[in-house]
Amino acid sequence: MALLVMKFGGTSVASIKHMENVAARVRQEKQAGNEVLVVVSAMGDETDRLVSLAEEVQDQALDTRRELDVLLSTGEQVSIALVAMVLLKNGIAAKSFTGGQVAIRTDAVPNRSRILEVDADKLRVELAKGVVPVVAGFQGIDEAGTITTLGRGGSDTTAVALAARLDASECRIYTDVEGVFTTDPRIVESARCLEQISFEEMLELASLGSKVLHTRAVELAGKSQVPLRVLSSFNDAPGTLITREEDLTMEAPLISGIAFTKNEAKLTLLGVPDLPGIASTILGPISAANIEVDMIVQNVSADLSTDFTFTLSREDYDEAATILKQVAATMGAREVTGDSSIAKLSIVGVGMRSHAGVASKMFEVLAAESINIQMISTSEIAISVVIDEKYLELAARALHSEFKLAESTA
DSSP states (O other): OOEEEEEEOGGGGSSHHHHHHHHHHHHHHHHTTOEEEEEEOOSTTHHHHHHHHHHHHOOTTSOOHHHHHHHHHHHHHHHHHHHHHHHHHTTOOEEEEOHHHHTEEEOSOTTSOOEEEEOOHHHHHHHHTTOEEEEESSEEEOTTOOEEEOOTTHHHHHHHHHHHHTTOSEEEEEESSSSOBSSOTTTOTTOOBOSEEEHHHHHHHHHTTOOSSOHHHHHHHHHHTOOEEEEESSSOOOOEEEEOGGGOSSOOOSOOEEEEEEEEEEEEEEEEEOOTTHHHHHHHHHHHTTOOEEEEEEEEOTTSEEEEEEEEEGGGHHHHHHHHHHHHHHHTOSEEEEEEEEEEEEEEOGGGGGOSOHHHHHHHHHHHTTOOOOEEEEOSSEEEEEEEGGGHHHHHHHHHHHTTTTSOOO
């Protein structure tokens, strides 16, 4: 008998009809002799609706983050009650639990708390009785008993944390896609759903733009060695298993996937004095404004001045440009330039560790399509480039074809 944690996202519980589908899947696993714990998100676009309501009454001069957590947590509370009721109607013993009732304890950072510990004793008691616990994702309580929420990807993180605490056989993330694809199938028609992928590769893909899973959930699963499976709520496809590299049942492919993000911009400070501490002088004020920087390139000229370039989220571009102009005036830099129409494209694969020439092949493919590379960043299993956004889809298709990602390696 296996213990399965089954997490259903907002599209999977968007209506009572969708919840009936959840019940059918739970019944199937129970009939197979498995224990089941369900984690759910808020219904459909409910969280967005609640955020909109909050925006109507929020006063920027007041700190209302605590109340926002209280408000947003109600979305999952509605879901757990309704899903439990649907399960009961279908003859499946079930009981709903909020994050606080389970005792998912978090730090006290509002709107983006991190899980510190999980008290799973109540859940073990219910599972031993044959009951299906239905737990609210995305939420917990801090040391003072205050309701907290986990931020983006919070329900996935909840599911992984519970699976780890209960030593579950598998944590299944049900969503509106069949699994993890080699790249976005809306951009590349030949994109293929992967049978399996390593935690390390999935973490890279998630951090580089793939939106199937949030990085926090993948990171926790890898750390806790909880097998993850991403699969669709709407068909019976086997999905994608995310597991340890040593547990993969086939030799690692050279490239497993291509990720990209369009929400990118870059800023360049020209003619900066080449002195120790210059990077800190430039990026300190940017960091103080809570603006995250991604890729950084610094080039030293013959006159011992330097050009300093970094990328950031497009939504932070205007604010960062204003700050950088102030920094430039202070240090006597020549000019600030920028571009808010760039994209970052990355290829990921553990096979890079044992194969040389991957980067050169990538660059050759882009050159053949007359696509200029503006910046380059590498890790042990990933190569990222910044290119003009208008060439992104062309680049993704060309690389997908060159590395034969449409072909199964099984």
